[in-house]
């Protein structure tokens with residue numbers, strides 16, 4: 001199975017406001033059909049003030065007017081289903097927006113109230129409570145606590161937000177929180193969606209007593225240190241069991257958890273038979289373009305799946321990380337390597353994710369003008385970190401200058417760079433050597449294999465700096481060359497190559513499929 005992640009603001013705009021929307025996805029469904037993907041994971045489209053672009057939800061059972069309405073979503077589901085594709089929604093159960101009715105009620109009701117008990121409010125430290133309850137940092141920079149003003153105007157309690165202050169963490173020990181999520185699950189499942197990607201699936205449960213993190217805990221964004229009490233608490237598994245019970249009432253529906261947990265044994269707990277159906281293992285998004293590192297990343301993902309007897313998942317990028325073309329070196333080399341890694345990803349057993357724009361070989365754009373940056377990280381880190389706008393620039397569809405057919409507006413919500421004319425879907429559609437053509441061909445061939453989910457590959461001996469492996473079902477032999485020298489291609493028919501071969505030799509930064 002190959003699933004395509006749509007970042008709705010950036011995919012296609014139908015209503016001409018410069019921001020992508022659901023009708024834009026419906027209008028471009030042909031692109032997904034020609035790509036040959038089996039379905040879509042749609043980043044959040046619920047009602048939201050958009051501080052973290054939908055990951056700050058103010059009403060989890062409505063569609064934000066920026067993207068359309070519930071009717072548009074229903075039409076999108078029908079459109080995808082008509083082509084045999086599934087739709088996976090994004091759910092954000094760790095936190096709400098500060099504009100959620102619950103948060104307004106919590107502020108108004110004051111300390112000790114049942115309204116506050118839905119979130120994580122604490123008194124501050126020090127005689128006047130002016131120091132945060134713990135030393136916890138927020139993922140987006142600065143402290144993970146913000147002090148509120150009480151209804152009587154006095155300086156008051158603090159609330160926890162592992163992300164932006166506009167994203168208060170919910171209290172998952174409170175039964176109302178789970179009951180409400182159950183309503184949300186049923187709302188969308190009844191509407192016909194096929195499952196959920198679950199945001200921050202490893203962060204939902206918090207320790208009973210909140211204590212300072214020890215010195216030296218690695219707090220880099222989206223990396224999990226085992227001593228970091230903010231993540232991966234035992235109670236999180238009860239939440240996933242409850243979600244599973246609801247989702248299992250809907251045959252065929254599935255959950256995909258965002259689980260940034262490094263140690264494979266701990267990761268594997270999330271995909272036990274009564275918890276998440278699948279979990280994202282992010283090893284490949286962090287691996288440099290080196291044979292040994294790629295093999296380690298593949299092995300750790302397979303190992304995690306073997307422990308829990310679950311299906312492995314693979315992604316080269318998503319809306320939170322640097323696009324693969326840029327990670328691997330940008331320009332012709334970055335593109336060649338990203339193409340080679342696509343053949344590695346699609347040769348692996350299990351479920352492969354493609355982040356929108358990867359099929360066009362888009363780079364991350366670090367030249368977004370500073371006054372146009374929108375990721376909360378930019379302000380929260382005092383402009384020390386740019387944030388993730390670089391990988392969210394709207395897609396180029398056609399034409400030689402911005403907005404490249406993305407919108408009828410003059411400007412797009414994040415400006416697009418000049419020079420993407422040769423990367424548009426229209427240009428690449430008619431070029432058999434384009435990255436888009438490679439994606440279409442690779443996905444088509446992959447679908448001709450039996451489609452194994454067995455978490456194993458066989459590694460065969462090969463040259464230094466190269467990897468050679470096949471799946472258990474023997475579907476294909478994949479070889480990648482990360483060294484600086486061309487090497488002989490093993491015997492067999494070349495089914496697909498990520499770039500031109502040098503006679504019978506595999507050049508650097510290239511991969512082949514052999515049969």
Ligand code: GLC
Nearest residue numbers: 052055092163199200319320
């Ligand atoms: C997840 C999302 C990310 C979001 C964060 C907070 O990591 O992938 O985009 O900012 O959760 O919801």
